[in-house]
Amino acid sequence: MSLDEFVLIERIARRTHARDDIALGIGDDAALLRPAADQQLAVTADTLNAGVHFPAESAPADIGWKALAVNLSDLAAMGAAPAWCTLSLSLPQAEAAWLDPFADGLFALADASGIAVVGGDTTRGPLSISITAMGQVPAGQALRRDGARVGDDIWISGHPGEAAGALRLWQQGRLDVRHAAADAAHEHLRQRLQRPAPRLELGLALRGLAHAAADVSDGLLADLGHIAARSGVAVVVQADTMPLSPALRAAFGFDAALDCALRGGDDYELCFTAAPERREALGALSSSLALPLTRVGVIAEGRGVRCEGDAGDGRASGYRHFAE
Amino acid sequence: MSLDEFVLIERIARRTHARDDIALGIGDDAALLRPAADQQLAVTADTLNAGVHFPAESAPADIGWKALAVNLSDLAAMGAAPAWCTLSLSLPQAEAAWLDPFADGLFALADASGIAVVGGDTTRGPLSISITAMGQVPAGQALRRDGARVGDDIWISGHPGEAAGALRLWQQGRLDVRHAAADAAHEHLRQRLQRPAPRLELGLALRGLAHAAADVSDGLLADLGHIAARSGVAVVVQADTMPLSPALRAAFGFDAALDCALRGGDDYELCFTAAPERREALGALSSSLALPLTRVGVIAEGRGVRCEGDAGDGRASGYRHFAE
Structure with missing residues (x-):
């Protein structure tokens, strides 16, 4: 009709x-x-x-x-x-x-x-x-990108990279995005790509807790780069603390999974910074929301994004629609 | 670049x-x-x-x-x-x-x-x-489509149909939309199509004066039809009062100019209704804005849109993107 x-x-x-x-x-x-x-x-x-x-x-x-x-x-x-x-x-x-x-x-x-x-x-x-x-x-309670302070912990919600993993499977012809996959790991990743869950409850709960926040739409390193640039600080990410999902590792192995988590776009998890004194409160929040919150780095003096322990080439890039 | x-x-x-x-x-x-x-x-x-x-x-x-x-x-x-x-x-x-x-x-x-x-x-x-x-x-001063009252005058700003006329010229291969036309009437119409002037000053001035208003984007009869439907009244338009622009008549003659004015879209003039007691105030407003405001009909009991003195077929249609 x-x-x-x-x-x-x-x-x-x-x-x-x-x-x-x-x-x-x-x-x-x-x-x-x-x-x-x-x-x-x-x-x-x-x-x-x-x-x-x-x-x-x-x-x-x-x-x-x-x-x-x-x-x-x-x-x-x-x-x-x-x-x-x-x-x-x-x-x-x-x-x-x-x-x-x-x-x-x-x-x-x-x-x-x-x-x-x-x-x-x-x-x-x-x-x-x-x-x-x-x-x-x-007024005054919004989570901005320009509020990160030296010494802050860097946190990420959920398991970054899952949507990017699903996209990669689809590009490789290994995933039909329209239908449930027989493989449980593939189906989990497909859901993350096609039905991302915006972290609204987390965002509301972070008022008064986080100093800076951004959603991971361009890729974790790229979005942390935005926080670094806007806050006038350096971001140091410890790659070995990255919460890689079992499904992502099952589909790709460790190295490719880490690459998805650091550089893949389309995730819609939140990355944020908070003072170390907030660790306990954030642990309790993670429990109450049933959503993993993981410390993956620190804010330091300086500029830019440094990723320690990353097997990749360390470039802080994410998805850019017009990039070559 | x-x-x-x-x-x-x-x-x-x-x-x-x-x-x-x-x-x-x-x-x-x-x-x-x-x-x-x-x-x-x-x-x-x-x-x-x-x-x-x-x-x-x-x-x-x-x-x-x-x-x-x-x-x-x-x-x-x-x-x-x-x-x-x-x-x-x-x-x-x-x-x-x-x-x-x-x-x-x-x-x-x-x-x-x-x-x-x-x-x-x-x-x-x-x-x-x-x-x-x-x-x-x-609060309470917005011009809505549902406020027209039986006995209101119907007004239109400017010269409706000019943009539709320009579009018709372009469709007939008689107008290059990118460059100034040598013919002064054609150039006037081209400007109205490519650089429509939103009637912001008029809208602000109509607070407290008009009972209902809509912009003419779908065509005058169609947009008056929206006012009629939302207000639960009938719209009666007198075609012979329509302020046809000299440029439009020069390009098309009377009948086609009237058709553009009644049914052409893309105009961005305002049509509105106001009590007859407001005629003097609206005349003064027209002078102060240097913008023609013309009475083209009345609000009556009933439903729908009737156009009296129209040589066309009287259908209250405008531009619909998905219409056949």
């Missing part, structure tokens, strides 16, 4: 949940929202293009989930609580058979995280999803 | 002007903004795709201007003052020779309207520009 632009918009509008701070939702020239008093507004925008940011054959539900997840991950990295988003969707053709599962995936995550879709646009064009997400954080 | 993703972002970031209400601009996971107390946040998102929303050969500066203009027009239609926006830019290749004039066009309008670019994303892909614009309006 081919859908008209207005039908498309209505089909999205009627699925979004209500929030008390929405004075006017989809259906006018703009939405009208009521920001909370004494909160700052955190705003981020990320676009996913078919064939560039996800395999073109990905299931529509996975695309919908991931397009929102990458934006929520940025809010998590600021310690912001999700509030509203806009969705700009370019589609080669408007088919209910594609749109409905896409919306299933998107709203599964939107509803779980409390974010409402308040506006957007549907246009004809190559498949592309642009989301601008807005969240709120009390 | 081919540009890296991070260089691209910096090239945008350093051109945006400062605002006191930006706590943290481009360069972190999200921007941090300070919404004004007692104001509502107006949020809108519009995407322009090459070959769908503008001729692919358009000058980069015109594309940059228009991508922002269509979003500012939505803020104008709400009576909101522009504040911040995000810019998601998909480019086949990152060339300074394209990006710099694109930014020239975008920032010419951004700086004139006071809106700051606070975030965004650059990705590789077919040329597409998604902007989410945020503005502010005192």
Whole structure:
């Protein structure tokens, strides 16, 4: 069934949940929202293009989930609580058979995280999803990239590199991103690539605990490089402390797994820095969230990123869309 | 010169002007903004795709201007003052020779309207520009589509149909959108298509004057249809009162000019309704803004849109991206 632009918009509008701070939702020239008093507004925008940011054959539900997840991950990295988003969707053709599962995936995550879709646009064009997400954080409590201090521990959530591992399997023709893999390790990695979990609870809990934070979307060393540059400090990573997941090691062996963890993009874990006095509190937080938090280095005087004990060439690079 | 993703972002970031209400601009996971107390946040998102929303050969500066203009027009239609926006830019290749004039066009309008670019994303892909614009309006003063009342006059700003006329000339091979036309009427229409002027001052001035408003992006009858539907009233348009521009009549003659004015999209004028008691105030406003404001109909009991004195077939249609 081919859908008209207005039908498309209505089909999205009627699925979004209500929030008390929405004075006017989809259906006018703009939405009208009521920001909370004494909160700052955190705003981020990320676009996913078919064939560039996800395999073109990905299931529509996975695309919908991931397009929102990458934006929520940025809010998590600021310690912001999700509030509203806009969705700009370019589609080669408007088919209910594609749109409905896409919306299933998107709203599964939107509803779980409390974010409402308040506006957007549907246009004809190559498949592309642009989301601008807005969240709120009390003034002075946001987790910024420029707050790292010399002597801070560097922490990473979860098991970085798993999404990059899945992408590598797919590129090698060893993984079908559309269907559950028979191999349990491969299936675990596939889920991490197609259904990344933005670390929203962690981000909120890190208010007042972390000095600096970023999400790992460009690769751990690259994103720590952003913290180093913005904070005017050096990042020293101990490669042998990296929490390599059993699934990643099973699929690739140690060296390639480490390379994925240090340089692979698309992870959406949080890396952050905190004073050594916070170790106990962060251990307790890890338990309460059932999410591994691992110390992988320290902040030192100087500039740039140094990775000790890395078998690779030590370059602090991540994924760049326009890089050669 | 081919540009890296991070260089691209910096090239945008350093051109945006400062605002006191930006706590943290481009360069972190999200921007941090300070919404004004007692104001509502107006949020809108519009995407322009090459070959769908503008001729692919358009000058980069015109594309940059228009991508922002269509979003500012939505803020104008709400009576909101522009504040911040995000810019998601998909480019086949990152060339300074394209990006710099694109930014020239975008920032010419951004700086004139006071809106700051606070975030965004650059990705590789077919040329597409998604902007989410945020503005502010005192609670209760926004111009909504659902406020039209029986007995209201219907007003239109400027000369609707000019952009549609230019598009028609281009489709007929009579207009080069990249270069100034020798024919003065054609050049006037070309400017209206490529450099639409969002009616921001008018939108702000209509707070407290207009009962309902919308921008004319889908075509006047279609957009008045949205007001009728949302307000639960009928719209009656007198075609013989339509302010047809001399340039449009010169290029097409009366009948085709009227068709452009009633059904052409891409205009970005404001249509609005107001009580008859407001005629004098609106006449004075028209003079002070040096912008024609013309009464073109009335709000009546009932539903839908009726166009009296129209030589066409009376269908209330506008441009729909997915329509047959």
